[in-house]
Amino acid sequence: MNLKAGVPQGSVLGLFLVLIFINGNADDMIGLSRMYADDTSIGHTAPDETTLQSMINIDLQNNYSWANDWLVKFNPNKSVHITTNVSTKVNDYVDALGTADIMNYAIDISRCNLDLSGITSLMFEIKACDNGHVLLSNSYVRDSSKPLYEILIGEDNYYSVIFYRTDDSLEPGSYIFNQSNTYNILNCNVYLPFWISWADGDIKLGTGILVDENVLVSFMNPHHFEVRSIGVFTSHYKLGIWTIQVEVSDKFTGYFDSCSMENTKSDMVVVDAIKCSAMRCATSCGMSKTCMGYNFNSAMNRCELLSFESNVVTDIPNHLEAGWRFYSKCNNGKTACLGCCL
CATH class of the missing domain: 3.50.4.10 (Hepatocyte Growth Factor)
Structure with a gap:
């Protein structure tokens, strides 16, 4: 066997060898790096956008140099994300516990009729004073009677809550929730980054640009459902401006x-x-x-x-x-x- 780069697949030592092979990737990174198996995430914080872009570009160049040295070829187009910008404002007091037709208040973030069924996380920024809502629904057609999660960010800017609702009856047995104190988590004048993940019924809300870092509130649902649509809104007469990245699932069917x-x-x-x-x-x-x-x-x-x-x-x-x-x-x-x- 003549290997110019990499490690042999299917071998007993293959998993261990690949970890040794890629372990030096993060050595020269100036950002905070997290590695798991063959996945690497890099996070940065900066006082302004220009500095942040400069830091990211430095680490991308470091990563590129490492790849050239070790004969590794990256595929930057393996996944594609569409950026959606929306403004929301509901002139009412709306939430999953008291509003049967809650899906009618949300703006669907899925541009281009994307299939969201294979997605398990969402990255976004929001500028709002309080009461930002994200709905993860089992329905393709905004049917509020289907199971849904509501992630309420900064309720009156004091709490953040994850609701699970089985239907639109609003009966006490049809919902359950978990909340955490998150005082001043939102800002009226500044875009702040958040993420939501829902793999295998483990629903989490966190801050920052790295999924599973800085968790604010979580909820484990043994009756997890497939998320088929995502909607956002801000309630309590408050304006919210969102920048949301939606992953495009690779489901090309030849058309x-x-x-x-x-x-x-x-x-x-x-x-x-x-x-x-x-x-x-x-x-x-x-x-x-x-x-x-x-x-x-x-x-x-x-x-x-x-x-x-x-x-x-x-x-x-x-x-x-x-x-x-x-x-x-x-x-x-x-x-x-x-x-x-x-």
């Missing part, structure tokens, strides 16, 4: 959508340009995990395979160009076509 835009070329990153038929172009993109769509010119049989420049996406730029047409990969049947809705 591309031209977004009804002729003579349009996307300005995403071109990862490969080839001369081929339309069928081969689509097949090449479909077989690639990093390809999110393609530009095709039928007159010239020219194909450009496209990828996102970053794994955090806010929009997909394009421009008019005769003869070209952009096709977006759809990740949930024929609905979650990112190039058509961002």
Whole structure:
């Protein structure tokens, strides 16, 4: 066996050897690093956004240098997140214990009809004085009678609560909750980072940019359900401004959508340009995990395979160009076509 890099798979010592192999990855990091198996998370704190970006870029460069030294190739497009910005304000006193139709007050954060069923955590920032609500529902269609979790952040800016509700009856036996004192957890003038996780019924709310760090309140539900939709709102007449990152599940089923835009070329990153038929172009993109769509010119049989420049996406730029047409990969049947809705 001739190995140029890495360790042999399936061996007795393989797991131990891979830990030795990657252990030096965090040695030169200036941020706080956490490693588990082959996953590494890096966290930073800074007084302003410019300093924070500089610190992150330094550690990304350190990580890149380590990878070059050890012949490791990272795949930054393995996962994609869509950033959603929403403003919320409910002019009423609303929560899961007293509002049967609570889903009607929430703004659905799932842009592009994304399938959220495979997601188990959420990262977001919120600027609000108090009473930020996140709803994790078992319903695809805002049905408040289905089981749901309500995560209430900063109730009157004194408490944070996780509610589990089985239905919309509001009967005493239909809900249970756990709360913690979180005085001044929200700020009217500053965006603050939070995360929520719900894997295997272990529901947690925490602060910061690292999931499972700085837990504020948790709740274990033995009757856990699949989360199919997520909504947010702020109650008690308070304005809330949210920036939310939603992970895109890789559920490509072979369908591309031209977004009804002729003579349009996307300005995403071109990862490969080839001369081929339309069928081969689509097949090449479909077989690639990093390809999110393609530009095709039928007159010239020219194909450009496209990828996102970053794994955090806010929009997909394009421009008019005769003869070209952009096709977006759809990740949930024929609905979650990112190039058509961002």
